[in-house]
Each structure stands twice: as structure tokens, then as C-alpha cells.
Amino acid sequence: MTESDQPTISPGGIFPRFFRRFPTEMRPVFIISVLNSAGFSLTLPFLSLYLYQQRDIPMALVGLFILSSGLVAAVVQMYAGMLSDRLGRRPLILWSMLTTVAFYVIMAVLIYFTAPVWTIIVTYIIVRSSLMASRPATSALVVDLMPAGRLVEGYGLLRMGQNLGFGLGPVIGGYFWLVASYAWLFGAAAFISIIACLVIYFNLKESSTSLNMEKITLNAMFSTVRDKAFLGFTLISIIAFMGLGQFISTLSVYTVDRIGFSTVQYGSLLMLNAVLVVLLQYPLTRLVGRMDRGTALLLGMAVYAIGYLSFGVIGVYGLVLIAMGIITLGEIIFSPISMTIVGELSPANWRGRYQGFYGLAETLGISLGPTLGGALLDATAPDGRMALWGPIAGIIMLAGFAFYIWGKRQYRHPVTRSVT
Incomplete structure (x- = not known):
């Protein structure tokens, strides 16, 4: 970027003082992340319940369905990431949301008329893929806009928006689940996504100033594997x-x-998650950002594991709220650090590609998670608890120690990034 292209930080306006720490261009990014997550979380957490309770689909098959949708979405994310380097961030995000609106409406119609399950599954795969297509561009946009030394803060803000929406969605969804048809959840999600489209069209500015015109091929999409650290x-x-992915379907x-x-109580757990993230994400992000990357990643995984293990020994609503609070702390520590590492490793004109x-790793892992969780739920039925959450916590800690070793090696001998 040239000096004139640098993001500006406005001292005034209606935004609280906290938001004035960030470039003004980050404000619509925050709003879009709230709306996008609200629409997504309004529908997905209750889709497993709909298929399991109302359409009599076994949880193992529900897990396989979520896995298949994740695999397709992962491939779409890879392609969309390169496309955002070629066309820019804003067009990719806008077209992604327009597609999402259309298929939310189709999904609502299919569920309202009790269409065959396979049509609902195919349509949902398209919905999830269109939603995920915007994520690489949004993440790359944060790297474009934020000063390098404050990248962790930028991703902390993005996570605040995502979790605020993620908490609002299930609360609304739980109410609709009780008093109306599940189809109305997708209708509400379509309305929220229309608002997001308007914000994108009128407020979101293009952040990339050096487009990569490389032809998009399968070989180019996987060229990042040559970066061994990444x-x-x-x-x-x-x-x-795989462990963290239990948060939606399995839980x-x-x-x-x-x-x-009740579904309302479940929705309140996710609402608690959102409230805690909004309140604690920024101060804890600044604190954890001072830690070395490997230690921060291990700490986040350890807190996550403790939270999931807690579900295996408690069942009272008040104590479950505490367990959710512990899981949320793990999320607050892990998520912005992991996203920052990707930003730090990615060359400037390959940010969308990285x-x-x-996104392939995240979507694949989160999609494999419900497959594992569904199998454990079926295997431990009707009332298994620690037998369900113990293996999941073990997987999380395995990843935590691997992150720690990786971080110590990578940041002891950092690799200079370049594209040839």
C-alpha cells in the first residue's frame, strides 16, 4: 500500500472509543461478521436436531452428512481464497452472500413442504459452501487493513463479531424451534443475510491493492504445501x-x-459463549498476544480440554454454564492466535490463497468432528458421558502438544516469506 492507501483511524463518529483503535475500514467487517455468523448459527445447531428428531436420521449418518458438506465447503474455500487474490476481497464477499440468501430461501421452502431428505442435504451443502466462500477473503482483508504489530487485535475484533452473531442466532433459533416451523429459521437467516449484503455493497471497501493474476489451477491451489512450516x-x-468441532452438532x-x-437452554449456552467472547476477547487477546505462539496455542488447547471433560461429570444446568465458560476461554485464547499465525506466514499477494x-484444515477438522462425535454418541448411548468426552479431550491435548513443539521450532528459526 502507498501512504495514501493506508487505512485511517478516525477519532470521532458514533462508534465507542474501543472501536476507534481500529482502522475505520474494519467497522463494516465487524458488522458483516456479526450478521453472517447470526444467520449461520440460527440454522446449523438445530439442523442436527431436525434430522435426528423429526426425520429419524441416525446421528452417525447426520455426522457423515455434516462431513460431506464440510469437504465440499473446504474445496470451495480454497478456490475462493485464490479468487479473492485475483479479483479482490469485496466482489468475492458480496457474491458469496447473495448466493447464500438465495439458497437460504430455497432451504426454507424445502423444509416447510417436508421435501425428501436428500434435497435438503444437497441444498444445505450449497448454503454452507457459499457461506464459507467468503471466509478466506474476510481473513485476508484483516491482514490487509491491520498494522503488522496489531494483527492479533484485528483477529480478536473479528472473533468478537463472529461470536456475537453466533450467540444471537441460537437464542432466536431456539425460540423459533419451539413456537414455529424449523423452516422459519432459514427464512430469518435469509433476511439477516440481505442486511449483510446491503452493508457490503454500501460500506465495504476493497483492501487489496496488488491483485495476483496467476491462473487458478489445481496445482496452484495446492502450491502452499511447499511451505513446510505452514x-x-x-x-x-x-x-x-476435530476436537473443537464438537461444539455444534455433538453438544x-x-x-x-x-x-x-430444552432447546432454549442449549441456545442460552451459546449465548453465554458469545457474551463472554464480546466481554473478554480483546483484553485477553492483548495479554495472550505477548506470549510466544507455541505456549499460547498449548494453553488454549488445555483450557478447551478441561471444558469438554467437565461435560462428562456434570449435568446440572448451572454447572454446565461454568463448563461452557471454560470452553469459551479456550476459544478466546486459541482462535485469534491461530488466525494470526496464518497471516504472519502468508506472503502479501498470496494471503487469500493461504x-x-x-480454511480447508478448519472445515475438514470441524466436519470430521461431528462424525467422530456422532459415532461416540451412538456407541455410548443411552447415557454415556465421560466415555464420550474423554476421547475428545484427548484429541485436543494431542493437538496442543503438537502445536507447542511446532511453535518452539518455527519461532526459534523464523522463515522469511517470499513468492517466486
Whole structure:
């Protein structure tokens, strides 16, 4: 960027003082992340319940369905990441949200008329893929806009927006689940996404000033594997997200079907997660950002594991809220640090490509997670608890120690990034 292209930080306006620490261009990014996550979390946590309770699909098959949608979305993310380097961040994000609106509406119609399950599955795969297509561009946009020394703060802000939306969605969804058809959840998600489209069109500015005109091929999409440090981090992340991916599908079925919570109570757990992230993400991000990367990643995984293990020994609603609080602390520590590492490793004109490839790891891991969780739920039925959460916590800690070793090696001998 030239001096005139640098993001500006405005001292005035209606935004609270906290937001004035960030470039003004980050404000629509925050708003879009809230709306995007609200629409997503309004529908996905209850999809497993819909298929399991209302369409009588076994949880193992539900897990395989989520895995298949994740695999498709992962490939779409890789392609979309390169496309954002070629066309720019803003066009990619806008077209992604427009596609999402259209298929949210189609999904609502299919569920309302009790369409065959396979049509719902195919449509949802498209919905999830279109949503995920915007993520590499959004993550790359943060790297474009934030000063290098404050990149962790930028991702902390992004995570605040995502979790605020993620908490609001299930609360609304839990209410609709009780008083209306599940189809209305997708109708509400479509309305929220339309608002996001308007914010993108009128407020989001293009951040990339050096477009990469390289032809998009399969070989180019996987060219990031030549970066051994990045490849190692990505492979460990797949293992980590297999454990962390229990947060949606497995946890919803466990709390509602096995413990006996209402869908509103389950939604309140996710709302608590969102509130804690909004309150604690920024101060804790600045604190953890001073730690070395390997130690911070291990700490985040350890806190996550303790939180999931807690679900295996408690069942009272108040104590479950505490367990959710512990999991949230793990998320607050891990998420912005991992996203920052990807930004630090990526060359300037390959940022979308790196974010897209890392999206493959995240989506693949999170999609494999419900497959593992679904199998454990079926194997430990009807009331297994520690037998469910113990193996999941073990996987998370395995990833934590691997992250620690990787971080100590990488940041002891950092690699200079360049594209040839």
C-alpha cells in the first residue's frame, strides 16, 4: 500500500472509543461478521436436531452428512481464497452472500413442504459452501487493513463479531424451534443475510491493492504445501478442529437428548459463549498476544480440554454454564492466535490463497468432528458421558502438544516469506 492507501483511524463518529483503535475500514467487517455468523448459527445447531428428531436420521449418518458438506465447503474455500487474490476481497464477499440468501430461501421452502431428505442435504451443502466462500477473503482483508504489530487485535475484533452473531442466532433459533416451523429459521437467516449484503455493497471497501493474476489451477491451489512450516501448522490444526468441532452438532444432541435440556437452554449456552467472547476477547487477546505462539496455542488447547471433560461429570444446568465458560476461554485464547499465525506466514499477494488452504484444515477438522462425535454418541448411548468426552479431550491435548513443539521450532528459526 502507498501512504495514501493506508487505512485511517478516525477519532470521532458514533462508534465507542474501543472501536476507534481500529482502522475505520474494519467497522463494516465487524458488522458483516456479526450478521453472517447470526444467520449461520440460527440454522446449523438445530439442523442436527431436525434430522435426528423429526426425520429419524441416525446421528452417525447426520455426522457423515455434516462431513460431506464440510469437504465440499473446504474445496470451495480454497478456490475462493485464490479468487479473492485475483479479483479482490469485496466482489468475492458480496457474491458469496447473495448466493447464500438465495439458497437460504430455497432451504426454507424445502423444509416447510417436508421435501425428501436428500434435497435438503444437497441444498444445505450449497448454503454452507457459499457461506464459507467468503471466509478466506474476510481473513485476508484483516491482514490487509491491520498494522503488522496489531494483527492479533484485528483477529480478536473479528472473533468478537463472529461470536456475537453466533450467540444471537441460537437464542432466536431456539425460540423459533419451539413456537414455529424449523423452516422459519432459514427464512430469518435469509433476511439477516440481505442486511449483510446491503452493508457490503454500501460500506465495504476493497483492501487489496496488488491483485495476483496467476491462473487458478489445481496445482496452484495446492502450491502452499511447499511451505513446510505452514503445512505442519495446517495438519496439526485438522486434529485440533476435530476436537473443537464438537461444539455444534455433538453438544446440541448431548445437552438436549441425553441430559434433557430444552432447546432454549442449549441456545442460552451459546449465548453465554458469545457474551463472554464480546466481554473478554480483546483484553485477553492483548495479554495472550505477548506470549510466544507455541505456549499460547498449548494453553488454549488445555483450557478447551478441561471444558469438554467437565461435560462428562456434570449435568446440572448451572454447572454446565461454568463448563461452557471454560470452553469459551479456550476459544478466546486459541482462535485469534491461530488466525494470526496464518497471516504472519502468508506472503502479501498470496494471503487469500493461504487463508483458503487453512480454511480447508478448519472445515475438514470441524466436519470430521461431528462424525467422530456422532459415532461416540451412538456407541455410548443411552447415557454415556465421560466415555464420550474423554476421547475428545484427548484429541485436543494431542493437538496442543503438537502445536507447542511446532511453535518452539518455527519461532526459534523464523522463515522469511517470499513468492517466486
